[in-house]
Amino acid sequence: MLAVRMGWQIKGRPSWLEINSCDQAEGFGGQILTAKIFANQITPKTLYHEIAEIFSHPGTDLKELLDERFNMLHSRIRPLTRRQPASSISTESAPPLDFHDEDNTNDDSSAEDIFSAFLSHLFPDDAPSFHGDPGQRLLYTSPRYGDLEIMVPSYPGQSERRSTEIAVGLPSEDGSVNTVDEGRKLFAHFLWSAAMVVAEGVEKADTLAARGELDADTAMWTVRGERVLELGAGAALPSVICARAHAAAVTITDHPSSPALTGAIDFNIRRNLATTETKVTSHPHKWGTLESDPWAVAHRGTFTRIIAADCYWVRSQHENLVRTMNWFLAPGGMVWVVAGFHTGRAIVAWFFETAVQNGLEIERIHERDLIATSEDGGEVRREWMPEREGEGPENRRRWCVVALLRRRE
Structure with missing residues (x-):
């Protein structure tokens, strides 16, 4: 115990x-x-x-x-210091004599945050689906690129005054769409584990390619010289890694109502990509809105790599998502699909059915254990199954599905 x-x-x-x-x-x-x-x-x-x-x-x-x-x-992820208001709470335990005042040190994380980040080591079946709190800054430790500072998007409507936040979340009298309420449905205010899977894959491919050791399995993650599009990017960690891995160009997109577009994406670009030669841009995009969007028209069929990490929990958007993938995908290009099972396995299976019905084909697919590694430090994988008997929330969270899609010829 x-x-x-x-x-x-x-x-x-x-x-x-x-x-x-x-x-x-x-x-x-x-x-x-x-x-x-x-x-x-x-x-x-x-x-x-x-x-x-x-x-x-x-x-x-x-x-x-x-x-x-x-x-x-x-x-790889741990929180950076969050400013907290002073408290008048009395203490039962005084700090030790050799304790150094936190305000006078360069420590970048509290004990609370450190232990929270370590819980998944102690309780491995309880793999987190996402990381960080809205508006928090995280330190992503990359074996190849060093420490990267990633800002998690704020919660839509987040303000210092709670009454204001509640007010902006209420329906408007004229029936117009409340962008704050719409933004909250996107769940962009987290760093999802699926994004870390993509980031790790790209980084590993870049590392092995530099050593001349790239194998066929890892080659699917190569981005050097490629034109990359990330859909539903949120914090955009995969895009940041793609830029560091020498992609020719990286375009980061999210829904027009996403809080990621109000500061987090720009911060993550400026903080981590100031010295990279890759051209990195961000743009709002609503899945399925194509012919009427001048930006979408101008970039049709131009991307050789498309990232869609944990974008699948709204079934009604599957067809729009596939339309967007087909629209932007360049001839011979590929789509990376990575999804956790935090909203169930069926919703992910429905997406694959929709993709196949609308002109995409699944070139490769497997499930990956987010916790365990093999004896040689590699991934633990198993066959993808649309249904898995005996699976429930308590044991499915440590798994995700990884797939490579292409346009059917």
Whole structure:
């Protein structure tokens, strides 16, 4: 059994994290083992080693579990510091004597955020479908490109005054479309795990190509010299990685009502792509709105790579999404489809049916485990199945489907 408690600073921020284990079944005899993690000294990797050391006693396999899980995809993301208002909450536990005031350090994450980022290592079946909070900045650690700062789009209508936020979410008297309400339905105010799958694939392909070790399986993710379009981009992490991987051009799109278009995408471009030669642009696009959109008309059939990561939970938009894919796809181009099962498996299967019925073909498809890796550090895969007996929310979240689509000749 793991128990967690935090010590609190006078300002209400967590100053240390304490992890306790009491497990008679593993031979601890009821002994309580404690690890104190100090917020001003910690990194995710240090946290891993601290926990692993505490639990590396004979009779427990927790250290082995952590060793196996540490390199999983989700460990690339951790939150950056969020400014929090001062608090008058009293404390029962004072910080240690060697504690350094958080305001006077360069620490970029609180103990709370660090432990939250590490939960998926301790509870691997509970893989997160998304990361970050609306408006939060995340640090994406890339083995090839270093640390990238990614801003999560704000929640539509987010403001300092809650009454104002509620008001802008109400239907207008004249019956017009409320763009704030429409934006909230897009769920762009998260960084979805499917986007991380695309980013990792592109980065791996770029790494292996540079070494002259690119294999046929990884070659599907190559973007060097390609013209890339991302649909429903949100935070646009895949687009950022594609630009770093030397795509010829990257176009980032999202629904006109998306909060991503009001600052997050521009921030992520400026912060991470200032020195890249790739031409990167962003543009609003509503799926299925093609002939009447001058921008869509001007770019018809020009993209050799199209990214659509976790864009499938609204079944009524599947046909519009496929129309958009067909419209922008260049001859010989490919579409990357990556989708988690957080809204169920059936909705994803319906998309593939719609795609095939409307001129696309599935060149390759598989399911990927978002948590486990093989002995050589590779992906754990299984066959894609439109239905899987005995599957439920408790065990499907760690899986996603990855597919490569092309236009049927």
